[in-house]
Amino acid sequence: MWNDDMKDLALRCGSDGAKAWTDWRWQIRHSVRSIGTFERVLDIRLEDDERAALEQTLKTFPLCVTPYYLSLIDREDFRNDPVFKQSFPSVHELDISKDDISDPLSEDKDSPAPGITHRYPDRVLFHVSNLCSMYCRHCTRKRKVGDKDSVPDRASLAEGIDYIRRTPQVRDVLLSGGDPLMLSDDHIEWLLKELRAIPHVEIIRIGTRMPVVLPYRITDELTAMLKKYHPIWVNTHFNHPRELSKSARRALARLADAGIPLGNQTVLLAGVNDCPRIMRKLVQKLVQSRVRPYYMYQCDLSEGLSHFRTPVSKGLEIMECLIGHTSGLAVPTYVIDAPGGGGKIPVMPQYAISWATHKVVLRNFEGVITSYKEPDSYEPINCDRDCDKCQLTLKLDGAVERPLIGIEKLLADSDDAITLVPADNARYQRRSQTDEAATDDPEDGRGSLG
């Protein structure tokens, strides 16, 4: 890891040895924040007019990259380099189209307390830091990057914790940001201690890109502290196999050795990883480092990302090239985060290709078409949701029943809803205006968003 190339680069950053280089605070202090420094450190030269155009980009979307992450760039072919593309601005970031949205996931709208996004029934996203050691050019929260006004202080974090404390359905808290590992160990420990003291919080997840962009942040002290607050899960964000350097793999091993299950969230990015071969290598290398590929995201509609977007068909093609072709453990779920705040929607190639009363016809990854004979004698259980009278044994304390939501409601035996109707559906609004006594009014409970 500490080689001659890196020594040159470190010297140009102002370091004279491996000791400073592997100190994460040194890396943050020496982060590259201007085009000129980027050129000098990487020993590359841009045309004057390109540099001037990029300076404009930086006024809207600032630049910040750790010397470590920069050292992964292949200087000989930097324009095509996946690390360069994720860290160096592009003039296309200012091509903001009418379809772009500043907060496409409506995270600010679904926020009942400072820093909290509560979108799903049983878990919340908790933005505990708006700082990052490196600004990903494809960041979905680009609108907030470098915004000094939204650094959460302890008082506003305490309000978030308070919300979780008084909301008993929250059993899973995802610490996100920014990067939560930009906070000091003490600060993180304070957060974990507060959250652990809440009885209904079952698991805590940390979303961080540190293993990718600043692996030296994963110190023995950090992992020794984290493991006191188990169950802790960590999700990280590798996008290209080249990012799994020796230092990155060592950081992942430290986390895994501390008993922390690791997941990875990849974003599908044009020019970086929109290739089945690259993606297969990435997921296989992750599994080798004990990281479970968790999600592959379709690139969001955030402003300034249009040059990174691929069509959804590219994602489906990649899934087609993974499923069956490599270990199931290495296959992530491909998701589109619904614009407007509907949450993550999984998409898959079609494997069930036809049905008859007694048979399902399926195809496998090789194109072999097969059929599965349905059972002749399945005794359907009419579920009235009275688990105490059911032969299937649940008998679990605290397995509390919850209301049916969405499609689940349409499928249930115990519910007579026959439609899910958007609340502002014009056809239903017309009905309620013309027919006061309408029996199928969406408000009567037969059809609602539940």
Ligand SMILES: *Cc1c(COP(=O)(O)O)cnc(C)c1O
């Ligand atoms: C992604 C996300 C979660 C977690 O979703 P999982 O599918 O449980 O990983 C929770 N809240 C918000 C707002 C999210 O975007």
